[in-house]
């Protein structure tokens with residue numbers, strides 16, 4: 001079984017742990033040496049940001065750390081057993097950006113990545129080098145080697161009250177982390193996506209897959225940015241494998257994060273049905289053959305087989321059952 005998965009950060013990583021479990025693998029370790037099965041994750045890079053001269057790839061790192069058993073699952077991001085000495089010192093200097101904490105262990109990842117990028121290696125090669133150390137069991141591909149950055153246009157929070165506030169564009173991380181997604185977006189755009197190309201292996205993985213899964217990642221700033229890379233949507237549409245998505249909303253609300261705010265910015269209602277219709281049917285210019293929604297909900301997505309199952313990724317076994325349901329709805 002060759003499975004290709006479109007994934008963001010924490011939601012994507014949790015889902016991938018369940019895909020590994022579904023294949024009978026250790027969700028938090030290397031793939032078995034003798035397996036013919038393969039999992040390729042195509043990961044969002046539009047959240048990436050350069051801080052303190054370091055290139056940070058939060059979604060790739062969430063996948064890398066989670067799938068190799070190095071993630072801090074309590075905190076929900078970063079490395080387990082982390083220390084914060086460097087961040088504390090940077091804050092002491094008043095160095096930007098104090099709102100983005102970087103653990104000491106994590107900084108080592110960013111140092112190695114930035115050094116390789118500065119030496120001319122593409123992000124896909126750098127990611128392969130990081131994977132070689134951590135053995136997450138899954139092939140991790142950045143969606144593109146090109147620079148794509150989600151920017152969020154908001155009314156300037158520093159504007160004087162009374163006047164119509166000028167609009168400013170914030171980097172996604174500044175909007176999400178610094179402002180807690182609390183400033184209403186006028187628009188959200190993956191800057192650079194239109195000029196980007198898929199990273200090596202991305203189109204090949206989609207074409208070679210027996211099953212293509214869209215993780216319950218943020219439909220706008222994780223999945224939306226991946227399919228904004230020219231060629232990826234077309235590859236999904238022409239793939240021989242069925243494509244199944246998992247709703248990131250349960251009871252109309254994100255399980256974690258602010259997907260509802262992101263959806264509102266692109267004019268999509270915060271319901272599983274609206275997200276399914278936004279993805280659309282492959283038979284009608286869209287992405288999907290199948291779609292999983294949460295038990296007790298209904299969704300009418302024309303041209304798509306919808307199945308209602310428990311959607312809480314409480315542990316890899318529960319998530320593996322979701323993957324089994326994806327196969328059933330896809331008939332593979």
Ligand code: GDP
Nearest residue numbers: 008009010011012217218222254255256259313
């Ligand atoms: P990020 O890049 O770290 O923000 O993570 P992703 O974009 O990969 O995933 C975020 C999305 O995962 C959010 O919209 C959540 O609602 C969704 N999510 C998180 N946990 C669960 C879960 O247990 N079940 C489902 N269905 N969705 C989840």
Ligand code: CA
Nearest residue numbers: 008009047059
């Ligand atoms: Ca992300």
